[in-house]
Amino acid sequence: MLKVKFVPQNKEIEVAIGENLIEVARKAEIFIDAPCNGNGVCGKCKVKVLQGKLDAEKTRHIKDEEWNEGYVLACNAKVIEDVVIEIPSNASAAMHGMKIEDLSGERENKIFENAKKQVLENGMEFKTYVKKDCIKLDPPTIDDNISDFERIKRHLRNNLGYDSVFCRLPLLRKIPPLFREANFEVTITHIPRGHKKTTIINMEKGNTTNRLYGIALDIGTTSVAACLVDLYEGRLIAKASSGNAQIKYGADVINRIIYSTKRNGLAELNHAIIEETINPLLEKMYNDTGISRDEVVSFVTAGNTTMSHLFLGVYPDYLRMEPYIPAFVKPPFIKASELGINVNPETFVYLVPSVASYVGGDITAGVLSSGIWASDEMILFIDLGTNGEIVFGNKEYLMTCACSAGPAFEGGEISSGMRAAGGAIEGVKINRKTYEPEIEVIGNQDPVGICGSGIIDLICELMLAGIIDRRGKLIRDLNTSRIRFDEHGIGEYVVVFKEQYKLEKDVTITEVDIDNFIRAKGAIYSGITTLLNSLGMDFTMIDKIYIAGGIGNSLDIGNSIKIGMLPDVDESKISYVGNSSLMGCYLTLMSEDARRKLEEVSNNMTYVELSVEPGYMDEFVSSCFLPHTDIEKFPSVEKLLRR
Known part of the structure; x- marks a missing residue:
């Protein structure tokens, strides 16, 4: 057996020769960000070998300088002798999002x-189906010697009208000592089940009916x-x-x-x-x-x-x-x-019930809380998450689809990406003459990465400042130290130099990152277009657009339109509805009527499989451009670019 030690966590684990390093880290409960699940695609699982040797190959994600310093991709390395591995803070960047x-x-x-x-x-x-009642029981005597549970049932039958009372074994085990400690005054939590039936799910000493x-x-x-x-x-x-x-x-x-x-x-x-x-x-x-x-x-x-x-x-x-x-x-x-x-x-x-393989209960809950089911207006609901679910309709009908946007909206598969947490850059402006950025950081902390809303702003600003072309490629002859190219010819724009905040690495966005994000935004736009086309409708028929998901909290609607993620409509039609899934769960928690409506919504949504819809792939390819291959679909952006 070989020994692998991780620092700064100071954890050591014994492994067999030839074990993959990222799997070893998982066994040791060491978090390494690996959005691609160790397929060698994302390049985020960089670690540094301090002592010993690994069987690893240099990839395009490892720069020459990094390779010489001992950096490898954990997913591309096998243990062949005792080693000490340093986990850089950027290799566990997603841990910024793991903070509660x-x-x-x-x-x-x-x-x-x-x-x-x-x-x-x-x-x-709007009230819960769970009930609480404080009951005062007569203590048992020689003459009144029925069992403790029968005593409860008798009381509930005589005082609350329940003919059938049920509880499960774990609760039954609590009853004998609890009754004596409480002097036979207890509060029961129970759920009525149909006519004169109830199920006890908790029992507490004394009167706790207010909790x-x-x-x-x-x-x-x-x-x-x-x-x-x-x-x-x-x-x-x-x-x-x-x-x-x-x-x-x-x-x-x-x-x-x-x-x-x-x-x-x-x-x-x-x-x-x-x-x-x-x-x-x-x-x-x-x-x-x-x-x-x-x-x-x-x-x-x-x-x-x-x-x-x-x-x-x-x-x-x-x-x-x-x-x-x-x-x-x-x-x-x-x-x-x-x-x-x-x-x-x-x-x-x-x-919460799902609708199909890629439209889940989070969308059912979101439709409930957003009120589309009760609206006369035609509403487009977009959940900007990994799956990119879309719903269109009103109280008459609801159509839905899912487009594989990937994790880019939440910072995944972006070299300096992270979820919207403290230290994430959420807003960017770029000076049109100097190409220098101004950033807004969540929590007014030192920046450590870029979240989804910041990436949208950044790509939009790069386009409008003439730093990238409409394919997302960096212009090579600009006079700025912010733009550089690696040995493979892949360009990147430096948002934050590491020296400014004593970071381990610069916060950058690469051409690969931009391409990933363009495909994500293209998936959303093409999904919207295809869903509307399947109904013989277009953007002019949309009365309102609701944006849900964590990215929406600081989303710049105008910039989202400019990069071609959202249709070029009047911005006043677009609003953020928060974590609509969580709100739908809250409403369901508090209202049996809402739960029944939720299940009705789930049953009534019609799912459209985009992959079999005529023209979907053509529309997706056309959408993978800034803002779109057909610039006439974005007249407001066309004016800006001409300027």
């Missing part, structure tokens, strides 16, 4: 309030967001988000599906989302509020179809193979204890 953060702000709160108002205005009741809580959770491919809710008032008590720990197995759903087919792969992905992501989020909110897990008795979550499968530990491989069949769209009855989620073990986990 608070979700707060007036804008987000207003969006939640508007979603709640919409439910009420459509005649839906009842639930969790709404959005499982994104890159990020996970949650809120802790007072089920009586619908008040958001705590909100938090973090990166999805599954990202170490690939930035997109296809790479994760492939990883799930490996030995123990599915179990590792399931562990990453529950034990490494969701449960730490819950713990943070519990610690911040003083609420215990047993008080959390309702749980609603949504994710794309792949995330839903991995959340439940269901084999997902057939999602990516024609005819693209999911194992389920509406999941079965699930208890939190079956999944190991850190809430009351008896809590029913409601996973």
Whole structure:
């Protein structure tokens, strides 16, 4: 056996000769960003060999200077002797996104309030189905010697009218000592089930009827967001988000599906989302509020179809193979204890139903919260995430499709990319004469990378400043130190020089990055166009455009149009609707009427498979240009470029 030591983590692990270094890091629970899941495509898993030797080849992602200093791609290296490996901060850049953060702000709160108002205005009741009652039982005597559980049932029958009362074994085990400690005064949490039936899911000492809580959770491919809710008032008590720990197995759903087919792969992905992501989020909110897990008795979550499968530990491989069949769209009855989620073990986990292999419950929840289902206007709903789901319609019909945008909108497959977290550059302006950038950084921190909104601004500014052409290629004869080319002839623009902030590497955008982003924005635009074409409609028939997803929070609508991601329409038609999936989960958590509407929406959405739509690939190729091959589709941009 050989020894591999990782620094600065100071973790050491024994491995067999010939083991792949990125797999060794995963075994040692060392995070290395690998959006391509170790396929050697993205070049983000650079590490430095301090001692010993690896069997590794130099690739185009390793510059001559880096190779001479001992840098290799972890995915392209095998262990052949004892080694000491340094994990540079840029090799774990996605860890900036793994930090658990608070979700707060007036804008987000207003969006939640508007979603709640919409439910009420459509005649839906806004209250939880979970009930709490304090019961005072007569202590047993020689004459009244029925069992503890029969004593509960008798009380509920005589006082609350329930003829049938059910509880599961873990709760039954709590009853004998709890009754005696509480002097037979307890609070039961229960869920009525049909006529005169109820199921007890928790029991507490004394009167705690004023405390009842639930969790709404959005499982994104890159990020996970949650809120802790007072089920009586619908008040958001705590909100938090973090990166999805599954990202170490690939930035997109296809790479994760492939990883799930490996030995123990599915179990590792399931562990990453529950034990490494969701449960730490819950713990943070519990610690911040003083609420215990047993008080959390309702749980609603949504994710794309792949995330839903991995959340439940269901084999997902057939999602990516024609005819693209999911194992389920509406999941079965699930208890939190079956999944190991850190809430009351008896809590029913409601996973929002999906529509198709690539249109998941996150879109169903988003359509619910955005109110398209109740609108007379024609609304285009776009979720700017890894899958790039699109919905078009109104209360009469809803059409949907998914375009494989990839992780670029959330910083994946971009050399200096990261999710929208502290230290991410979210806005860029470039001086037209000096080519020098001005940046806006989330949290007013030192910059460490660029998030999706910053990349959109940057590419737009590079185009308008004449630094790149409409293919995304850098102009070679400009007089600026910001532009440089490597030994392979690949160009890059330096947004931040490392010396300015004492970084380990410059923050740059390369021609490869720009090409990746152009394909991502092209996927969105061509998806919109094809979906409308399938209905015999065009952009003039759109009344409103809603943008959802984490990128939208600081998205510059004008710049999004200029690069050809969104259609060239009046900007006043376009608005940001926040994390619509999380809001949909919140509404479902708080309203049985909303849940029924959610399932109706899921059943009524018609899925369009873009890959079989005539002209889709031609439209996609035409969209992979700035802003588009046909500049007449973007008259406002044409005017700017002429200028």
